[in-house]
Amino acid sequence: MLKQRLQDDMKAAMKSGDKPRLGVIRLINAAIKQREVDERIELDDTQVLVVLDKMLKQRRDSIAQYEAAGRQDLAEQERFEVEICQGYLPAALSDAEIAGMIDDAVTATGAAAMQDMGKVMAILKPQMQGRADMAAVSKQVKARLTG
Incomplete structure (x- = not known):
């Protein structure tokens, strides 16, 4: 289950002191939890993928806006978040x-x-x-x- 993998990775990031990765995993978990609370349901893997997809789309839009504004520092942070989120998605289709x-x-x-x-x-x-x-x-x- 994807949610369990996120929990395990969060614990591992806490233990290793990887604060940037921990922050992104917490964002993902918060988005999942928010949807569960809003809709009063327990998300399955397919629904978690929908949440991750939405987060990736938001990050990609933010990267374009930050680059247009000349804010490479913020664009790099968004790219890092995209990279972490993509790690939880299944292999891309050719x-x-x-x-x-x-x-x-x-x-x-x-x-x-x-x-x-x-x-x-x-x-x-x-x-x-x-x-x-x-x-x-x-x-x-x-x-x-x-x-």
Whole structure:
């Protein structure tokens, strides 16, 4: 379980005195706990991946903003957080795997035009969560359905 791994890594970071890593793991745990409290549920691994994905998207947006503002120090901190968060995600899908999954989803839904994009994405999102940049996948689906 991903939550247990996070707890174990937090304890290890405490024991080794790795404060930067400990801080990031605590941020992840806080985000998970917040969602559990808000929705009154216990998150499973798939839902934890959704939380991690959201955190990564926020960090990437922050990096772009910090770099545009010339704040390399803050951008580096965000990059460090991205690196730690990515360590808890499953292996990323290759471009060929993504293309194959898109083809399968288009075939399964019988999608032929842009109005079918929601059906295709509904199939792809659970399969790719935490393993691919969904914004990039969305662009590929759009290109496939319009071209």
